[in-house]
Amino acid sequence: MSGEGGAGPHGSGEGRRGGSAGTRNGDPGARRRRIVAGNWKMHLLAAAAAGFCAEVRRSLAAADRVAPTAASLDRGARVQVVLFPSFPLIPAVVRDLAGSEVEVGGQDLHPAERGAHTGDVSAPQLADAGCLWALCGHSERRRDHGESDELIGRKVAAAARHGLTPVLCVGETLEQREAGETFAVLERQLRTGLAAHPVAAGTAGVLAAGTAAALVVVAYEPVWAIGTGLTASPETAQEAHDFLRRGICSATGAAAGGVTLLYGGSVTPANAAGLIAQPDVDGFLVGGASLDPGQFLAIIACSG
């Protein structure tokens, strides 16, 4: 099971995440860790969340029993599954998934540890609730709450400081793409988003020895593809991921060169296989399709 025994980003050292896909920008013998994450956004009530967890748990366990030596073990060894429920659902989801391979994260966090910030949630509170992950800078936060790149960078750093793996979300709007600004936007969001993260602060070597949770995942989510049914073509996604991979390597140095890069934006079982076949696509951040256990499981199944 990928979430047990230290195989995930929270249970092992830099060496585990330090591998590369083997096709570009890295060691040809290893492969980056694959992750499929479900972002539930502001959906689901407690009963539906419990039903979802029970079904996913049952299906992943059954897959391991039926074919323990083939695809399921392969998947279990290589795909980390993460769920991002809304805050009120987190304790129940953590409890319902305890002992399974599925890990849980918060959809946002405040960069401060505590204080007078009504309506916000801190990294220590997420960790205390059983979270191991935090989304930072999702485009809906940027849009609905005016989050700046600088604020998002502080969120990324706060998550890392408190043992949560930040998933830094970046992506251009349709207007930016049509204006030819895609790479400039990605560059700015990536650089500022990672600037305060320990891996970009020249201490990666120290942190690698001390805690693998200091690492980061980056999700490329073109805004025009989120919730629209328009998915980036595999070639468009690969082009952006390749650009981001180079940026991450230059921002973080070789020690963090194996950072997992997720694609998000109308991912479904129908388009996941083509996307995951790209050398720099290491998994998915799934919105709409993550609300349906059958679709979510199908995306996991084709991501191993």
Ligand code: PGA
């Ligand atoms: P979507 O959402 O899969 O519904 O497009 C993805 C996301 O916002 O993370």
